[in-house]
Amino acid sequence: MPVSAYILINVQIGKSAEVLEKIRNVRGVQSAAFTTGEYDLIIRITVDNLEELYNVTTNEIHKIPGILKTTTFVIEKEIR
Amino acid sequence: MVFSPQIGKFPKRYKFIILSFLSSLFSAIYVTMDVYYLNVILADTIVYGVLSVTIGIIATGVIVILFSIPIKRERGVYVGTFFDPHFHGIIIPSKKVAKYIILSALGGAMSTFAYFYLTFITDPSTVLPLTRFVILYLLIAELWSERDTPTIVEIQAITMITLGVFLVTASDINLDLLAVLLVFGPMNIGSAIFTYYQKRAKETRITASRKYDSITLRLWTQFFMMLFIISLSLPLMTPHQYELYFEYFIPSFAFVALDMAIVFFASITYIRALGIGKMSMVNALTAVSVILGIPFTYVGYLLAPHAFPPPTTSLFLWTIKIIAIVLVVIGIVSISISEIKSYLLLNVRPGCIPHVMDKLRHLKGVETISAVSGEYAIIVKIRLRSLAKVYNMMIRYIENIDGIEDVISVLIAKEWERI
Numbered sequence: 363m364p365v366s367a368y369i370l371i372n373v374q375i376g377k378s379a380e381v382l383e384k385i386r387n388v389r390g391v392q393s394a395a396f397t398t399g400e401y402d403l404i405i406r407i408t409v410d411n412l413e414e415l416y417n418v419t420t421n422e423i424h425k426i427p428g429i430l431k432t433t434t435f436v437i438e439k440e441i442r
Numbered sequence: 443m444v445f446s447p448q449i450g451k452f453p454k455r456y457k458f459i460i461l462s463f464l465s466s467l468f469s470a471i472y473v474t475m476d477v478y479y480l481n482v483i484l485a486d487t488i489v490y491g492v493l494s495v496t497i498g499i500i501a502t503g504v505i506v507i508l509f510s511i512p513i514k515r516e517r518g519v520y521v522g523t524f525f526d527p528h529f530h531g532i533i534i535p536s537k538k539v540a541k542y543i544i545l546s547a548l549g550g551a552m553s554t555f556a557y558f559y560l561t562f563i564t565d566p567s568t569v570l571p572l573t574r575f576v577i578l579y580l581l582i583a584e585l586w587s588e589r590d591t592p593t594i595v596e597i598q599a600i601t602m603i604t605l606g607v608f609l610v611t612a613s614d615i616n617l618d619l620l621a622v623l624l625v626f627g628p629m630n631i632g633s634a635i636f637t638y639y640q641k642r643a644k645e646t647r648i649t650a651s652r653k654y655d656s657i658t659l660r661l662w663t664q665f666f667m668m669l670f671i672i673s674l675s676l677p678l679m680t681p682h683q684y685e686l687y688f689e690y691f692i693p694s695f696a697f698v699a700l701d702m703a704i705v706f707f708a709s710i711t712y713i714r715a716l717g718i719g720k721m722s723m724v725n726a727l728t729a730v731s732v733i734l735g736i737p738f739t740y741v742g743y744l745l746a747p748h749a750f751p752p753p754t755t756s757l758f759l760w761t762i763k764i765i766a767i768v769l770v771v772i773g774i775v776s777i778s779i780s781e782i783k784s785y786l787l788l789n790v791r792p793g794c795i796p797h798v799m800d801k802l803r804h805l806k807g808v809e810t811i812s813a814v815s816g817e818y819a820i821i822v823k824i825r826l827r828s829l830a831k832v833y834n835m836m837i838r839y840i841e842n843i844d845g846i847e848d849v850i851s852v853l854i855a856k857e858w859e860r861i
Contacts, residue, residue, distance in 0.1 A: 399852040400850060437814055
């Protein structure tokens with residue numbers, strides 16, 4: 363069962379472009395948006411299951427230099 | 443493994459404009475080829491229509507087979523994936539999508555039939571603007587459905603583009619009553635039906651992360667369009683026309699196959715653009731083909747003077763054409779630079795989530811509403827034409843929905859997306 367999530371990211375000042383370049387190559391990332399306000403970057407990701415989401419966030423996203431904090435919101439239901 | 447290529451290098455709105463422009467470029471080429479064929483090779487629109495759809499399905503089939511060659515099968519990457527990231531090999535559409543495809547093909551057949559008649563009686567720079575009347579129908583359809591109401595900027599831009607398109611035809615309005623009826627009737631109503639159902643089909647999801655791809659949709663649409671056009675044409679064809687069909691099939695094969703391959707690329711770029719933006723906007727942007735029709739007609743005139751009309755030498759008409767082009771370009775630029783997107787992070791009182799989601803879905807500009815687990819209960823993505831509209835939406839509507847405790851708005855400064 364595929365799982366989609368929003369990951370809200372705070373980025374170290376001056377590292378935005380590098381972080382985006384790395385984030386774009388993370389598997390499952392569908393969109394990435396630079397935002398103003400409480401968070402710097404909001405990404406949307408879709409992976410196979412929760413286990414995979416854990417793997418991608420801890421092994422790939424958290425290891426990108428310049429990322430200070432991530433908050434993951436798993437989507438339970440969606441209307442388009 | 444969920445099929446998920448990397449997100450693209452270009453922001454979404456550039457992709458939208460590039461796809462629409464490519465579609466109009468391909469359209470301008472195939473319309474010129476159609477006019478050439480009908481004026482030089484065979485002056486019979488019905489026979490040419492049937493030749494086009496039958497040879498067309500072969501050409502499309504060959505392209506789709508080439509597109510289905512796997513590059514990295516385990517990652518779901520095929521040749522076609524480079525033309526549409528959602529392509530994952532050819533699939534049989536679901537019942538719902540099959541219904542959209544059939545209805546769309548019916549609209550397409552209606553419009554194609556009228557199109558061939560008009561191409562026969564006139565030249566490309568006249569035919570192309572006529573196909574754009576559809577913008578008005580689509581605009582009305584979108585005004586009708588409240589969720590997609592065009593904003594003032596969109597209406598201004600669409601008015602400028604449509605006006606520009608009308609002005610381009612200023613020199614060559616010599617249509618008879620039947621042609622006018624065909625334009626306002628089957629041609630553009632058919633085209634509106636075609637566009638509406640193609641968009642519905644493109645937006646349908648196969649899995650959470652994957653939508654229908656333009657290549658699959660085009661293949662099936664073309665298949666059904668062929669069936670409809672053949673069943674419309676056969677009763678009208680005389681024995682002589684049957685003979686002409688068989689006589690011209692082999693000699694015309696290469697030309698018509700190339701023409702229909704270009705139609706195929708015009709269609710997949712068009713369908714992809716429809717997956718991104720509003721129907722009226724895609725059609726307003728592809729109206730660039732009107733401008734592209736002018737040089738193609740000129741090239742056609744140089745190559746085959748008997749098939750294409752000579753370019754006008756009147757300074758007045760050229761001034762009007764240039765004004766028209768400026769209007770179209772400004773319209774396109776103004777629409778492409780005015781868009782505000784934002785995420786709204788909502789805190790909701792326990793037990794109120796279904797009710798709040800239901801209220802939110804009726805608001806204009808709402809793209810997605812996601813119930814999430816964590817610090818916030820709902821994440822809403824909105825797309826509006828101005829900051830004032832975002833403010834308006836928050837104060838007037840969202841804050842008044844019972845159950846919402848707090849709203850944090852996060853404006854998107856720039857976005858990249860896999861389309």
